Amino acid sequence: MIEELKDAAHRALTDAGVGASEDKTWPLLVELGWLLVALPEDLGGIEQGLPGACAIYGELGRSVAAAPYLPAMLAMEAVTQSGIEDRDSWIERLSGGEYVAAPLARCSVRVKGGALSGAASAVQAADTAEHLLVFSDEIVAMAPLKTKGVEIVPRITWDETRRLFDVRLDGAALDGGVVLAEGDAARALSRRLTVHRDFALAAESVGAANAMFEMTVEYLKTRKQYGRPLAMFQALKHRCADLKMQISAAEALLQDSLDKLDTEDALTMGRMAKQLAAATYFTVAEEAVQLHGGIAVTKEHACHLYLKRALLNQHLGEGVDRYELDIAASVLGA
Amino acid sequence: MQTNGSADSEALSALRGEVRAWLKENMPTGWREAMTGVEQEAFVALQRDWFGKLVGAGYATPHWPAGWPGGGRSLAEQKVIYEEVARADAPRLIMYFVALYHAACTLIECGSQEQKDKYLPGILKGEVWCQGFSEPNAGSDLASLRTRAELKGDRYVINGQKIWSTMAQYADRCLLLARSGPSDPPQGGLVYLLADMRAKGVTVRPIHQITGDDEFCEVFFDDVEVPVEDRIGEDGAGWAVAQTTLASERGLTLVELSLRMRYALPRFRDVMQAQGRLDDPILRRDLGALTAKVHAACAVADRYLLKRIAGDEQVGDASIVKLCYSRTLRDFVSLGQRMAGLEGQYDVAFMRGATQETGHWALDFMNSYNWTIAGGSDEVQRNILSERMLGMPREPKAWRL
Numbered sequence: 141m142i143e144e145l146k147d148a149a150h151r152a153l154t155d156a157g158v159g160a161s162e163d164k165t166w167p168l169l170v171e172l173g174w175l176l177v178a179l180p181e182d183l184g185g186i187e188q189g190l191p192g193a194c195a196i197y198g199e200l201g202r203s204v205a206a207a208p209y210l211p212a213m214l215a216m217e218a219v220t221q222s223g224i225e226d227r228d229s230w231i232e233r234l235s236g237g238e239y240v241a242a243p244l245a246r247c248s249v250r251v252k253g254g255a256l257s258g259a260a261s262a263v264q265a266a267d268t269a270e271h272l273l274v275f276s277d278e279i280v281a282m283a284p285l286k287t288k289g290v291e292i293v294p295r296i297t298w299d300e301t302r303r304l305f306d307v308r309l310d311g312a313a314l315d316g317g318v319v320l321a322e323g324d325a326a327r328a329l330s331r332r333l334t335v336h337r338d339f340a341l342a343a344e345s346v347g348a349a350n351a352m353f354e355m356t357v358e359y360l361k362t363r364k365q366y367g368r369p370l371a372m373f374q375a376l377k378h379r380c381a382d383l384k385m386q387i388s389a390a391e392a393l394l395q396d397s398l399d400k401l402d403t404e405d406a407l408t409m410g411r412m413a414k415q416l417a418a419a420t421y422f423t424v425a426e427e428a429v430q431l432h433g434g435i436a437v438t439k440e441h442a443c444h445l446y447l448k449r450a451l452l453n454q455h456l457g458e459g460v461d462r463y464e465l466d467i468a469a470s471v472l473g474a
Numbered sequence: 475m476q477t478n479g480s481a482d483s484e485a486l487s488a489l490r491g492e493v494r495a496w497l498k499e500n501m502p503t504g505w506r507e508a509m510t511g512v513e514q515e516a517f518v519a520l521q522r523d524w525f526g527k528l529v530g531a532g533y534a535t536p537h538w539p540a541g542w543p544g545g546g547r548s549l550a551e552q553k554v555i556y557e558e559v560a561r562a563d564a565p566r567l568i569m570y571f572v573a574l575y576h577a578a579c580t581l582i583e584c585g586s587q588e589q590k591d592k593y594l595p596g597i598l599k600g601e602v603w604c605q606g607f608s609e610p611n612a613g614s615d616l617a618s619l620r621t622r623a624e625l626k627g628d629r630y631v632i633n634g635q636k637i638w639s640t641m642a643q644y645a646d647r648c649l650l651l652a653r654s655g656p657s658d659p660p661q662g663g664l665v666y667l668l669a670d671m672r673a674k675g676v677t678v679r680p681i682h683q684i685t686g687d688d689e690f691c692e693v694f695f696d697d698v699e700v701p702v703e704d705r706i707g708e709d710g711a712g713w714a715v716a717q718t719t720l721a722s723e724r725g726l727t728l729v730e731l732s733l734r735m736r737y738a739l740p741r742f743r744d745v746m747q748a749q750g751r752l753d754d755p756i757l758r759r760d761l762g763a764l765t766a767k768v769h770a771a772c773a774v775a776d777r778y779l780l781k782r783i784a785g786d787e788q789v790g791d792a793s794i795v796k797l798c799y800s801r802t803l804r805d806f807v808s809l810g811q812r813m814a815g816l817e818g819q820y821d822v823a824f825m826r827g828a829t830q831e832t833g834h835w836a837l838d839f840m841n842s843y844n845w846t847i848a849g850g851s852d853e854v855q856r857n858i859l860s861e862r863m864l865g866m867p868r869e870p871k872a873w874r875l
């Protein structure tokens with residue numbers, strides 16, 4: 141089932157082209173029902189869980205598509221896991237294409253007297269959403285964006301395939317929004333969303349790394365210098381072999397962790413998967429640009445789209461270095 | 475954390491429980507301390523004793539066909555046994571590895587019935603075998619080997635030198651790859667023989683390693699006679715038989731070794747604590763990155779074996795596993811020796827049969843090269859990966875020395 145899903149996504153996104161716009165890819169993924177992959181069958185989904193969603197994240201990464209699938213999926217998961225009364229109608233709205241934005245990096249939001257204050261960063265396509273999903277140990281909620289006390293600041297990003305915004309909340313009223321969880325329930329749900337986010341970023345990074353790597357090997361096979369294909373030079377072969385091994389390792393860790401999600405410490409596994417995948421993608425991107433030569437630093441070539449996404453992905457989630465420290469804490473016991 | 479997630483079937487988890495319980499009861503406790511600062515003989519005694527116990531329980535030969543002690547186990551079951559051995563940190567059967575895997579699998583797959591009857595029971599009784607493939611001038615390029623095997627009547631007469639032959643000083647028998655005909659193509663003209671290490675004309679000289687160990691040897695053959703009935707396969711088909719030997723452990727070793735590395739992660743806590751650097755963010759960051767890599771190396775080895783079980787291994791897959799393990803191991807020992815600081819430089823007594831994660835970091839650092847050099851070096855794996863898996867063209871072969 142997951143293989144079929146992946147193939148279908150691959151075909152659709154190949155048709156859409158590399159770095160395809162939000163306008164093109166968002167309607168596509170709504171129409172193809174990708175927002176429903178993880179949803180249980182009795183809620184109208186196809187019940188493929190996080191592994192199913194990761195198959196799609198991988199393909200979106202492969203084509204560096206612009207659609208804000210990850211935030212939308214976080215909102216879907218948050219709603220599904222919540223106990224709210226109008227859950228089913230919300231699921232219907234979301235799966236019908238109503239977009240709820242969510243932060244892909246730090247989210248420090250607090251509740252004060254029924255209003256929200258704080259900041260959410262790397263909020264994708266915030267200008268197209270009515271609501272913002274905020275999640276912390278204190279609260280998980282869909283906060284209205286078009287209300288007093290909310291400031292949406294566009295942040296022009298090097299990765300043009302992701303339109304990011306800072307959202308600042310200053311006593312923003314929750315009226316018109318939905319509180320999904322509070323207290324202990326918020327803590328648990330927030331963790332769950334963090335795990336989802338980390339695995340998603342890992343899957344996307346592995347997909348993009350694979351695509352960029354394949355592109356590079358193909359290029360080396362066709363580009364001739366010194367009367368032979370560049371791919372014949374051992375100095376370059378060995379670099380490609382190392383990259384292949386590193387991508388395989390990140391991919392194996394991701395898949396293996398997804399297989400074992402129910403039995404082991406999901407938070408740590410998500411962190412490891414994200415850290416290794418993002419670091420590997422970054423290495424692949426660095427090498428791929430060098431191995432393409434001059435063409436790689438021009439806008440005509442797709443290399444830069446993958447490079448910029450690689451740079452960004454490192455910093456999403458908890459951010460570079462923070463992951464390493466958190467993983468170390470799990471080994472050191474403090 | 476568990477070794478294994480939801481993947482175990484009921485039968486496998488029963489086996490896992492059984493092996494775990496047996497190991498608890500029978501494993502030599504405190505073997506690491508007992509093997510530190512002792513002579514080789516103590517190590518040999520431990521190996522013999524541990525081997526005997528494992529054979530008795532059927533855990534030494536799960537990969538042999540049904541009918542042999544513990545034999546006829548599926549690859550999935552063998553994997554469980556290996557995982558539990560790693561988990562318990564039991565000694566590795568270094569001295570018997572060639573006998574149990576290389577020799578036995580070669581005999582089982584390529585040997586005649588007479589040869590199996592003659593040699594397999596001896597292996598179970600504790601006969602030690604060594605592998606005589608590499609030569610001073612035939613390392614990575616094994617096919618260029620020059621040890622001569624001349625057929626004279628009903629015997630081959632062997633002349634030449636082998637090197638890096640692990641445990642040859644204790645070996646009763648040798649898997650010998652020698653040249654009996656022309657090397658055109660280079661892999662042609664080879665013959666695969668089972669040589670008696672006690673025969674006249676065999677000289678074994680242990681090699682002193684940088685760690686203080688002498689785990690491998692040079693072996694000299696001077697007019698050593700090997701009867702024709704101890705040849706495996708046809709004369710000239712030695713290369714193909716040797717490939718069977720090299721493929722014999724089928725990825726199990728790296729499942730075990732990568733797990734050992736993972737179980738040894740707490741050693742970093744020990745060394746950081748000893749150095750008073752538990753809170754050092756530089757070390758913590760590097761440890762975090764390494765931890766993800768170690769888990770990934772386990773996942774790579776694990777999934778490779780699952781692929782083999784499912785029968786869809788692809789060319790180059792084995793090279794990814796080997797390269798991933800060796801590179802991760804190098805990172806592992808490098809970080810450890812860095813953490814150990816000056817303290818790690820003071821020579822401690824050598825631990826025999828120790829694997830690569832003793833927590834004596836300078837020793838582990840040196841030992842880790844075993845895995846980047848032997849069994850197809852990292853560079854050779856990179857060649858295989860890039861040429862056979864990625865389809866990058868080979869260099870022209872016109873150049874001659």
Ligand SMILES: Cc1cc2nc3c(=O)[nH]c(=O)nc-3n(C[C@H](O)[C@H](O)[C@H](O)COP(=O)(O)OP(=O)(O)OC[C@H]3O[C@@H](n4cnc5c(N)ncnc54)[C@H](O)[C@@H]3O)c2cc1C
Nearest residue numbers: 605606607608613614638639640844847848849851853854
């Ligand atoms: C611990 C240990 C145990 C061993 N046990 C045994 C044993 O029991 N029996 C046995 O027969 N042998 C054994 N070996 C030998 C082992 O198989 C060889 O060491 C190995 O094949 C490498 O050969 P070499 O040492 O001659 O190095 P060389 O082949 O001379 O290589 C030297 C360097 O050149 C690189 N290199 C070689 N060819 C290429 C190429 N085409 N492209 C790029 N780089 C290249 C290598 O990677 C290496 O870095 C053992 C080795 C070790 C370290």
